[in-house]
Amino acid sequence: MYDNSTHTDDCDLDEENNMKDYLVRGLVNKRNTRVFACTTKNLVNEAREHHDLWPCASAALGRTMSATLMMGAMNKSNDKLTVTINGGGPIGTVLTTTNCDGKIKGFVGDPHVHYTYNDSGKLAVGVCVGNQGSLQVIRDMGLKEPVTSNVPLQTGEIGDDFAYFFMASEQVPSVVSVGVLVDDDNTVLSSGGFILQLLPEATEEDISYLEEKMKNFPAVSELLNEGKTPEEILEMIFGDELEILASQDLSFECDCSKEKFEQAMITLPSDQLEAMIHEDHGAEVKCQFCGKTYQFNEEDLQKILDQK
Incomplete structure (x- = not known):
């Protein structure tokens, strides 16, 4: 079994397991934080079957899909959002695209890559992706030209890179935790993540609260594999201060014809x-x-x- 979860923050910062893919967004007014969380096991498994992904490729694409879907939920309209990651590693390009409607598609350059870290046995996504490249986000809002943002990759571990994107490109301190758990037969046991973003009114106390909560926080893929829902994972961080505002079903869907x-x-x-x-x-x-x-x-x- 291969575990693959990372979380990072730029403020320095059985049956239940077969739940449908969905995401939630909410607010924690007391902590001046907006939150997103998702479970994406089914759609990542579908992508794995379409592309014959090996474990590390499943993890790289799954992490990117989860982050892209949560980023899409930040939009107020159904803009087309395309995320491209290329760090010069053996996997080549990782590309995902969504119309911010909960439907996503994506692929990797080489689906047959597989590396693990010797000390932990965890999937070495950073090795597969590489860190000598960029994360590019293209937002097509139906205007004459789409809006394109680029940031250099930090680690290739995906979570770190999205957190850096939010800080460098949008000046929003963020915690990004994404993970994929792959079984010995290559099937995806769990996939998903959460994003916590400080609002402009955030105080040093709010920053310290998030930093403290993220210390030794369990891997999100393990929590999902244990049957925790996206809401329950957010409640582990914020308790009853959490207010869920909306939820959205998620799916892998290609609109080719x-x-x-x-x-x-x-x-x-x-x-x-x-x-x-x-x-x-x-x-x-x-x-x-x-x-x-x-x-x-x-x-x-x-x-x-x-x-x-």
Whole structure:
């Protein structure tokens, strides 16, 4: 069994286990903190099956999916949010995208990577991802140009990097804890995390409270594997001071279609399309997000060529 949880803060800072994937957001007014927490076991398992992910790849993608979904819950509208991480490690690019509606898709460059730390046996996500690169967030709000933010990777462990992003790019001190627990047969036993963000009114006392609570706090993947819900994990930190404001169901969902690939293929040079027709006598296109393949025969390709 491979455990994979990290938490970091930039203020220096059986049956229950089969619960549906969802996230909650809330407020802790007494501590001037807004909170998010999620469980993502099912959607990460679905991604694992689509991409044939090995444990470390499941952990890297799962952590990034959890953080991306919670970041999406911070938006007030259904903007398109795309997170890209590339640290120069063997896994290559880790990419996730959501319309902030609880649905997410994603992939990794190399799904067949697996490293563990010798001293703990934990999955070495930082080794797989690397730290010589950047975390990029693109928000498409339907304006003329999307808003793009980049920060250098700190550790490649994902949680540390999102915490640094919130501080460096948005000036919001944050605790980010994300984790994935993978069984010996590669199935995901638990996945999820939480984000705690200090509001502008936060005091030194609020900062000290969070720092103290995060000392020796259990791995979030272990808590989820024990059957703890996102609400219960937040209650472990804040007790009855916690106020849950909303919840949202989560799922892995790819919106690819043959029609969308047709529109993409219209942008190809005419000579490439003609080669597909006369030399290859057809084409097969594979979606990088879900692995689904689409077949285009000569007639399909001729129609695309005619549309140009």
